[in-house]
Amino acid sequence: MVELATDLTVREVAKAAETVLQRPVNVTPDTDIARDLAVDSLALMNIVMELEDRFDLSIPLDRLATVQTVGDLSELINTLRTKA
Amino acid sequence: MGLLDKHLGYRAPLEAIRAVGADPSNVRFEAITSPTEGVLNGRPVILLGTNNYLGLTFDPDCIEASAEAVRQWGTGTTGSRFANGTFKGHAALEQALASFYGRKHAMVFTTGYQANLGTISGLVGRGDHLILDADSHASIYDAAKLSGAEVIRFRHNDPDDLHKRLRRLGDAPGGRLIVVEGIYSMIGDVAPLKEFVEVKREMGGHLLVDEAHSMGVLGEKGRGLAEAAGVEDGVDFIVGTFSKSLGSVGGFLVSDEENFDLLRIVSRPYMFTASLPPAVIASTLSALKRLEEDASLRTRLSANADRLYDGLRDMGYSVGPHASPITAAEMPDQATAVGMWNALLQNGVYLNLAIPPATPENKSLLRSSVSAAHTPEQIDAVLAVFEQLGQEFGLLEGRRRATA
Numbered sequence: 196m197v198e199l200a201t202d203l204t205v206r207e208v209a210k211a212a213e214t215v216l217q218r219p220v221n222v223t224p225d226t227d228i229a230r231d232l233a234v235d236s237l238a239l240m241n242i243v244m245e246l247e248d249r250f251d252l253s254i255p256l257d258r259l260a261t262v263q264t265v266g267d268l269s270e271l272i273n274t275l276r277t278k279a
Numbered sequence: 280m281g282l283l284d285k286h287l288g289y290r291a292p293l294e295a296i297r298a299v300g301a302d303p304s305n306v307r308f309e310a311i312t313s314p315t316e317g318v319l320n321g322r323p324v325i326l327l328g329t330n331n332y333l334g335l336t337f338d339p340d341c342i343e344a345s346a347e348a349v350r351q352w353g354t355g356t357t358g359s360r361f362a363n364g365t366f367k368g369h370a371a372l373e374q375a376l377a378s379f380y381g382r383k384h385a386m387v388f389t390t391g392y393q394a395n396l397g398t399i400s401g402l403v404g405r406g407d408h409l410i411l412d413a414d415s416h417a418s419i420y421d422a423a424k425l426s427g428a429e430v431i432r433f434r435h436n437d438p439d440d441l442h443k444r445l446r447r448l449g450d451a452p453g454g455r456l457i458v459v460e461g462i463y464s465m466i467g468d469v470a471p472l473k474e475f476v477e478v479k480r481e482m483g484g485h486l487l488v489d490e491a492h493s494m495g496v497l498g499e500k501g502r503g504l505a506e507a508a509g510v511e512d513g514v515d516f517i518v519g520t521f522s523k524s525l526g527s528v529g530g531f532l533v534s535d536e537e538n539f540d541l542l543r544i545v546s547r548p549y550m551f552t553a554s555l556p557p558a559v560i561a562s563t564l565s566a567l568k569r570l571e572e573d574a575s576l577r578t579r580l581s582a583n584a585d586r587l588y589d590g591l592r593d594m595g596y597s598v599g600p601h602a603s604p605i606t607a608a609e610m611p612d613q614a615t616a617v618g619m620w621n622a623l624l625q626n627g628v629y630l631n632l633a634i635p636p637a638t639p640e641n642k643s644l645l646r647s648s649v650s651a652a653h654t655p656e657q658i659d660a661v662l663a664v665f666e667q668l669g670q671e672f673g674l675l676e677g678r679r680r681a682t683a
């Protein structure tokens with residue numbers, strides 16, 4: 196179940212990234228956001244804003260300090276969702 | 280491995296820009312001869328990106344006040360107000376700012392950057408919520424980090440989006456501080472402040488407006504966007520800078536907030552840095568007086584802003600949504616922006632090259648800001664250069680707007 200939720204979230208992260216970056220992206224939970232997707236800090240904040248809307252959720256920026264991979268981001272979202 | 284190796288990703292782009300011509304990060308003037316002119320490589324250049332909105336950097340009264348203060352009080356305070364005391368000028372300037380804005384309290388910081396850092400980090404901290412316009416200035420983002428508050432961004436100039444994000448916060452504990460700017464520094468667009476105030480009133484929280492680029496520019500009395508929009512009583516905190524319309528350096532906060540004096544001991548960017556030198560305080564005080572008394576400066580500024588904006592727009596340049604002292608012409612790509620910027624410089628026009636990541640939506644912009652001190656002839660000279668280069672760079676083909 197947990198794995199399934201993560202898969203779904205990873206897919207939403209990919210969709211949000213595509214919306215912001217306006218190009219197709221290929222992601223797995225291990226994808227390094229800055230290195231593999233060439234996403235700078237501004238683009239990452241925009242992706243997060245997009246994800247907030249997709250999940251109707253607040254993702255405070257200070258929580259991104261520990262996010263490096265798509266998996267980290269998905270986990271953060273899932274944690275915030277279960278708390279909400 | 281050097282400590283700076285992690286920044287090597289910037290090396291190639293920087294060298295590529297340098298290879299085109301002048302280095303935008305290192306333009307060296309031999310002289311600055313007026314608020315609107317300098318000398319580069321022996322040739323006069325029109326300054327068109329200075330944020331010197333009222334052109335007061337060479338105001339004789341400001342210069343005189345500054346010179347007198349440096350003789351009477353010395354060159355520096357050599358420490359913070361807490362450690363070395365408040366000089367007469369600091370208190371006089373704070374009083375003048377409070378009275379100009381009709382607020383109970385004012386506090387002066389050493390830069391505008393520190394005004395945001397010191398105010399925001401003093402107002403919110405861990406467990407509070409800081410809600411920022413996505414296009415906020417770097418000083419606001421840095422303040423957010425320093426504060427430790429939970430930071431949420433809303434879409435630029437979008438009150439509905441702010442509403443949605445405040446709704447999501449629900450009744451989570453902690454204070455809420457919303458931060459917007461009066462005029463945005465990159466393309467000169469203005470915040471829909473009346474709507475933001477309505478959202479704040481409905482959803483609760485405090486509102487801070489950074490009037491860095493709108494003080495002395497907007498409002499009948501020059502108090503900025505809050506005055507122009509008629510919502511000063513809905514704005515809890517106003518931050519501003521002395522480095523633009525007041526022609527010096529420094530920043531400030533005004534507010535009616537209770538316990539304001541506590542900020543002076545909890546705000547680290549206020550406490551742990553030297554206060555402004557008396558000469559700077561003195562010229563700023565003079566400039567504020569001039570701003571208050573001489574509305575013709577704003578009339579001239581606005582006429583110059585319209586002249587440049589209309590001129591560029593009618594030629595076919597893609598400019599911001601409305602005229603403002605800041606006008607940015609959007610370039611199709613970064614290479615063109617760099618090429619145009621160099622060509623403008625060679626033709627005697629110095630303005631700001633604004634490229635990602637400092638720009639909204641990763642745009643490449645030629646950002647200009649006009650001054651009340653520009654003459655109509657200078658603006659026309661700038662427009663003539665833009666017209667000629669626009670043709671050479673193929674930017675205007677078939678784009679000229681029909682003028683009535």
Ligand SMILES: Cc1ncc(COP(=O)(O)O)c(C=O)c1O
Pocket residue numbers: 390391392393395416418460464489491492520521522523528529530
């Ligand atoms: C919106 C905004 N806030 C704050 C600042 C910082 O002001 P200063 O340059 O006076 O430190 C600036 C300008 O640099 C600005 O554009």
